Amino acid sequence: MDEPWWAFGFPHGQPLGSDAHGVVGAALSYGWMRLDTESRHVVKPGFSGSGVWSPRYEAIVGLIAQAHAGGDHHGDAVAVTLHQAIQDLPHEKLAGVAAWSVQAAGESALAAWGWSLESDVEAVRHWRPRARGVAVDAEGGFRFKGRRAALTAIVDWLDRPNPDRSVMVVTGSPGVGKSAVLGRVVTTADAQLRAALPESDDNVKATAGSVACAVHVKGKTALDVAVEVARAAAIRLPSQPDELAPALYRRLAAAEAVRFNIVIDALDEATDAQQARLIISEIVLPVARICAEVGAQVVVGSRRHDDGGDLLAMFEPGNQLVDLDTQHFFAAEDLIAYTLATLQLTGAERVGNPYADRTVAAPVAARIAALAQRNFLVAGLVARRHGLYDINPVALEALVSLDISEALDAYLRRLPSVGSAQASLALTALAFAEAPGLTTSLWRTVLSGLGADVDVAQLTAFAESSAANFLIESSSEGTAHRYRLFHQALNDTLLTRRAKQHRQADDEGRITSALMAEGSTNSWTQADPYLLRSLPWHAYRAGMLDSLLLDDPYLLRADLLRLLPLAAGANLAEAARSRVRLLRLTPAALTADPSHRAALFSVTAALEGLGDGFAPHHPAPYRATWAAVAHRTEWSILEGHTGWVRAACPVMVQGRNLLASASSDRTVRLWDPETGQQQRILEGHTGPALAVCPVMVRGRTLLASASDDHTVRLWDPETGQQQRILEGHTRRTLAVCPVVVQERTLLASAGSDGTVRLWDPETGQQQRILSGHTGWVRTVCPVMVQGHTLLASASDDGTVRLWDPETGQQQRILDGHTSWVLAVCPIVVQDRTLLASAGNDGTVRLWDPETGRQQRLLEGHTGTVLAVCPVVLQGRTLLASASEDGTVRLWNPETGQQQRILRGHTNWVRTVCPVVVQGRTLLASASDDRTVRLWDPETGQQQRIPGGHTNTVLGVSTIVVRGHTLLASASDDRTVRLWDPETGQQQRTLDGHTSWVSAVCPVVVQGHTLLASASGDGTVRLWDPETGREYRRKSAFPWIRRASIPMKHRVGPVWAVCSVVVQGHTLLASAGNEGTVRLWDPETQQQERTLEGHTGWVRTVCPVVVQGHTLLASASDDGTVRLWDLETGQQRRTLRGHTDRVRTVCPVVVQSHTLLASASDDRTIRLWDPETGQQQRTLEGHTGPVLAVCPVVLQGRTLLASASTDRTMRLWDPETGSHTTIPLHNQGYGLAWIGDQVTVALSSGLLSIRLQI
Structure with missing residues (x-):
């Protein structure tokens, strides 16, 4: 979805062809997709059969089948994915259009997948020079020798018939030749490079085509690695590393592939230690475990340790280890052969080299190799120094044993200076560089920071010299060449030496x-x-x-x-x-x-x-000018769930604190609370996921989730794979928690069948059923009582019960709540373990589980309390509670005093739990607003703008007061406020309603512009905006003051109000819960007419001109929009099409024709022709109910703005249906357009945005 595409076709009448582009609008059934066209030239008949090019994948991903020649979406198209076309037409050889490979290799992966060494940018920079034993690809010669044992082990492992979910790890000390060995495997698996080997090369070679993908990790993140593998497999590019393994499994299973071998080198040189570990946990291990059965294997090259400690410890004992430091994988003759080739400068021979004579060189090479202590890097540095500079053969007794630092120092002493910088300083500058290295310009800049003045030409000449290029590797990025040291050991050596004299x-x-x-x-x-x-x-x-x-x-x-x-x-x-x-x-x-x-x-x-x-002078398509809102106190907001979030819990995954959440969208999701990024989606439940918790099984942390589908499921959070399904509950499973019974970890679950059940998570067997509750059991948790673990359960029967999980016997009943008990947890108060419970009665209660007596009552929530948990802050234990009132509250359990209120959620808060982020304890809360929010509980109360609304703003409108346009807002806080739309300064507060105010509009009464407001108190009131007072009717006798009598609906709240002119007379139309629209004379405030016909609440009304005649449009919970003749009160037309309540409606001019726009809880906006009642277009994009729409005129273009509970405002082109999305970070309730600004009524206040699109 939303991926860009491009196509070229030959539409009728265009013999030279034409192109079109846009985004993928939807994934359709049976492998088809909808193409939304955004280009000036659209898809037309004649494009059929054209390839759909993906700029991101750099590949053809589909074939256009049919263009939409007319209707609402003229110029869009449908296309079949290439993957589906290949399956449906296996004999048409459609795979060739993807050009995934430049060479054919029989059944090899090279011919099957989208990677080839020739097209890999790392081929020149890494694989080819390493495989030949040289520093840069431009240097001639094949100096790699031997390593037969290691190569044989790797090649045999790659070719084995049955992958077993293990990973092969190639390791060793710095300079031992890990990359050279893997480079040999990768390059000899390439048919073209294999053919270029010298005839005399009789060393071990990989099977042609046996490497499907090779990744050099240096300077890369886990996501970078995942994207490279995804491209190789021709699958959707992941947005998170953990998305790779499941997608790769589906791809390989569908392709019925024989083998997909991945080689990953320089794992320890990822961007940082955390990314290296993410590559292991999110890519290497999941691919090996999940995809082995469909042919995937992974070989990893790495040092044993990096800055984060032991890397190899993350690989399980069953994995294959090729340790190049061990005697088994080392042969002295291999090192001697390499040293000899380097000493003779094979492939780049020097005239006058005294070692050109093999009889002279052989003993020197043998001596250097012996002194190098099995280190190829040391041997190479020493041998190359002698090969480059010696005039006469060195005496064997003059050769001494050197470590890497000493060998490098001896080598550098022979290198010439670079301008004012010694060669060692020039190279040290590269040691400071991050991947992929420095251009000569940046290299010069870094050197200037280190105190040296060198010009670019000098650096270029130095980098290309035969002596320096042994230490430097180069690569290209666009037209720029980048340089870095070719071996991590050189970086470490130079930086360590520099640190002895200068603080890093x-x-x-x-x-x-x-x-x-x-x-x-x-x-x-x-x-x-x-x-x-x-x-x-x-x-x-x-x-x-x-x-x-x-x-x-x-x-x-x-x-x-x-x-x-x-x-x-x-x-x-x-x-x-x-x-x-x-x-x-x-x-x-x-x-x-x-x-x-x-x-x-x-x-x-x-x-x-x-x-x-922010950057006020930088061009932007829109810019917020002011806001009058409550500032958020959230640490961050985790968005991704498409349904209510019912539960959350912390879980430790390979040493990292992650957060798990469960939702009514049937998924469990894993999040990194540090970055807010989603790590994994666990899918499998067939009903809403209602609870989640970690559980230890055989020393491994699994996740348990409970669901409306009556099951408990166990998941491996590292791989996302479902491990086991526990079935037994006869109705929905509402809660789950681990409990230790006789030193065994069991799993307790609670359900709407009134039972608590105990399970063995290792076997999935049910161990015991605890019966006794007479209502749904909402939650369960362990609690220590006199050194013995009991199980506490809370139920709709109004009780908390304590059970002995060993015997299943009920120990005690805690009775005191006056309604359902929904939450329970243990909490330590003054060294005593108490039990906290919460329920439908809006209270939190503390109990002594030993005696069953209530210790304290905590009151303050204004709705049902849905969750409680302890949280330790600065050594003090507090109690956190979450409620349907939308708040999280912190309590002192010793005193019962409320400490803090955390506001921000816009719906019920279902759960709360502590999570540690960077050593700080945060609170995570999950809500029906589809978000998980992280809070710093020590930061204090939410701050509000002085004088602003104190609750949700439900509506906005403009009004002209003394020639100046003001903004009027209506709020849940029972007030109407007037604002300067340019500055956001509040001008006046209109106070008088006794319930929420839902809508405002201007109305002219006796030549004076007043403000009408509609309220939940069932009234419509008139206000004088100049004075802020409620309007009082004028009398013929000045000494008589007549109080204004509000216009009142007979039943329920008033949702909407608008002014409308009927035969030259201004009336007010109002609508509410009665299902009627009422017309009022604002001068007399008497009701003139009632319009009846709707079968649900009427949410909005507005005038619309049809053929010169003013009609009234109304929108209702009955899913319809109706048009009324105000002169007769007759219904003129019913507009049907929405599938849920219609929230709002407004006129919009499109191509000089007045249409009617309606917005609905069905997440769509529909455009109607009010003359015919025909629907003209459906605007789709919002992911939540659409609560407001209004026309916007920009540079002569009429657009349509919409606001939604999905926390966005969208600007639509009503002619094409295309739109721009503006995140609001709050639910949007209303819109008003003033000049070049649109003001949005938000769940937290007001926001004004200047549009420059």
Whole structure:
């Protein structure tokens, strides 16, 4: 979905052809997809059979089948995916159009998959030179020798007939030749490179085509690696690393492939230690475990340790280990042969080399190899130094044993200086570089930071010299050449040596300053990609992240996915911390282009009071100008679920604290709470997932989930695979928790069948049924009582019961709640374990489980309390509770006093739990608003804008007061307020309603513009906007003051009000729960007419001109829009099409014709011709009920704005149906257009956005 596409076809009448482009609008059934066209030239008949090109995949992904020649979506098309076409037409050889491979290799993976060594950018930079034993691909010769035992082990493992879910790990000390061995395997598996080997090469070779994908990890993230493998397999590119394994399984299973071997080298050189571990946990292990049965295997090359510690410990004992340091995989003759080839400079021979004579060279090579202590890098440095510079053969006794540092030092002493810099300093500058390396311009800049003045020409000449290029590798990125040291051991050696004389933080500080000075020229618009991608690492090590975070132009262009994790763990000043909060609360901006990033940041900055505006002079399609809202206190918001989120819990996965959530969308999702990124989706339940918890099984952490489908399921959180299904409950399963019984971990579940059940999670066998409750059992938890583990359960029968899980006997009943008990948990108070319970009576109660007596009653919630949990803050244990009142509250369990209220959710809060993020305890809450929110419970109460609304704003309208247009807002806080739309300054508060105010509109009464408001108190009131007082009718006798009598509906609240002119007379139309529309004379405030016909609540009314005649449109919960003749009161037309309640309606002019736009809970906006009643177009895109629409005129174009509970505003082109999405971070309830700004009524206040689209 939303992937870009491009196609070229030959439509009728265009013999030279034409192209079209757009996005994939929907995945249809049977392998088809809908193509939404966005280009000026659209898809027409004549495109059929054309390939659908994906710019992201750089491949043809489908074939156009049919263009929409007319109707609402003229120019769109449907296409069949290439994968489906190949399956449906197996004999048509359609796979050839994808051009996934440039060579045929029989049944080999090379011919089957989308990767080839020839097209891999790492081939020249890494695989080919490593395989030949040289530093750079431009250097001639084949110096790799031997390693037969290791090569044989790897080749045999790749070719074995039955993969067994194990991983092969190739390891060894720095310089031992890991990359050379893997390079040999990868290159000899390539038919073209295999054919180029010397005839004398009789060493072990990989089977042609046996490597389907090779990834050099240096400087890459886990997502980078996952994307490379996905491209190789021709599957959808993942947005998270954990998406790879399931997608690869489906691809291989469908293709009935024989083998898909993946080689991953330099794992320890990923961008950081965390990414290296993510590659193991999210890619390597899941692919090996999940995809082995369909032919996938993984070989990994890595050191044993990196900055994060032991890497190999993450691989299970059953995996295959090729340790090049061991005697089994080392042969002295291999090292001697390599040393001899290097000493003779094979392939790049030097005239006058005294070692050209093999009889002279052989003993020297043998001596060097013996002294190198099995290290190929040391042997290579020593041998190359002698081969390059010796005039006469070195005496054997002059050769001494050297480690890497000493060998490198001896080699560097012979290298010439580079300008004012010694060769060692020039190379040290590269050691500071992040992958993929520095251009000569950046290299020069880094050197300037280290105090050397070198020009670009000197650096180029140095890098290309035969002596230096043994240490330097180069690559191309676009037209730029990048340089870095070819071996990590060289980086380590040079940096260690530099650190003995200079503090690394000081060096990085000077480097950072120099790079920032270069990049900030032209406001970063022409900055080298390296600076946007890797400068944060330099700044982090220098302690200068503040400088980057406060540089607006940099943040608009930087790789924020790399910057944000570094900033989250840095010691920052307050201003920089505000910027980190801005980034964290604007997830859509992390991957947006600069213009959209500026727009997105402006919205968050306005909502959160994080400055007057972000990059105010940078062009943007829209920009927030002001907001009057409650600032959020959330740490972050996790969005992704498409249904209510019913449960959440922390879970430890391979040493990382993740968060699991369960939802009515039938999924369990895993999140990284540090970044807010979704890690994995666990799918399998056939009903809403209602509960989730971790459970230890044989030393492994699994996840247990309970569901409406009557089951408990066990999942491996590392792979996402379902492990077991526990069946026994006869109705929905509502809760699950682990409990230790006689040193065995069992699983307890509770259900609407009134039982608690105990299970053995290892076998899936039911152990015991605990019966006694007379209603649904809502929750269950273990609690320690006098050193014995009991089980506490809470039920709709109003009780909490304690059970002995060993015997199944009921121990005690805690009775005190006056309604359903929905939550229970243990909490330690003054060294005593108490039991906290919460329920439908709105209270939290503390009990002594030993005596069964109630200890304390906690009151404060204004609705049912759905969850409780203990949380430890600064050594104090507090109690957190979550409620249907939308809040999370913190209590002191010792005193019963409420400590804090966390507001932000816009629906019931179902659960709350603590989660540790970067050493800080946060609270996670899950809600029916489809979000999981993280809170810092120590940050205090939510802050509100002084004078602003204190609750949801339900409607907005414009009104002209003394020639000046003001904004009127109606709120759940029972007030109407007037605002200056330019500045957001509040002008006046109109107070008088006794319930929420749902709508406002201007109305002219006796030549004076008044404001009408509709309310839940059942009235429509008139206000004088100049004075803020309720309108009083004028009398013929000035000394008589007549109080205004509100216009009142007989039953229920009034939802809508609008003014309408009938035969030159202004009336007010109102609508409410009665299903009627009422017409009032605002002068007399007497009812003139009642319009009846709707069969549900009427949500909105508005006038619409049809053929010069003013009609009234009304929208209702009955799913219809109706048009009324106001002169006669007769219903003129009923517009049917919506499948749920219709929330709002407004007129919009399209191509000089007035249409009617309606918005509904069915998530659509529909355009109608009010003359004929025919539906003209359906606008789809919102993922929640659409609550507001209004026309917007920009530069002569009429657009349609909409706001929804999905927390977005969208701008639609009513002619084409295309739209732009603006995240609001709040539910949108109303819209008003003033000048070039649209003001949105939000669940938290008001937001004004200037449109520049």
